[in-house]
Amino acid sequence: MxxxxxxxxxxxxxxxxxxxxxxxxxxxxxxxxxxxxxxxxxxxxxPSGKPWVTKGVTFPYGAQFRATYKGQEFIAEAKDGALFLNGKRFISPSAAAVSITGNSVNGWIFWECKLPGSDSWKIIKDYRMGA
Known part of the structure; x- marks a missing residue:
């Protein structure tokens, strides 16, 4: 294929x-x-299910997210209308990022996303209007 x-x-x-x-x-x-x-x-x-919609951006169910912090890679997934990281539900990318760093973080530049059916990763701020 x-x-x-x-x-x-x-x-x-x-x-x-x-x-x-x-x-x-x-x-x-x-x-x-x-x-x-x-x-x-x-x-x-x-994969089918409820997408995650945040700040006017729709991430389809099954979209994968990754971030690296202090040399460790973190993986999250869009499902059931939210971003799930380590079994916890987040409604914003920044909240998920803060759970990793313990500090205020702009999640839109912290996370990369790989959409279902894609092999490439893209920083999520690029999905926002006007980016």
Missing amino acids: QTVEIDFDVFKEITNRRKTEGVTPNDVLRELFGLDPIEAKDVPLM
Whole structure:
């Protein structure tokens, strides 16, 4: 299977065009390109669930987050409408960052994100409008 990198706006548009949770991004693109559908067993399913929305930015369910602090890597995940880090629920990236550092931190520059289906990491401030 090939990987295609897309920007966040394209990802949101593809997600919005999914008619049901069973429709994959590949199904959406095949329909847009006028291609015949393929059997569902040939297409990997994307994780589905409530996305995390913060400051007008939507991170899809299953988006992964990482940060490095004092040489240690921390991994978090968007699910059930929040950011989960070490089993704890956070509603803002800064609150999650403070739980690691113990100090006031701008979470928008502390965390990187990898969206479902992507292999690349991007600092989350780049997802905010006007970034």
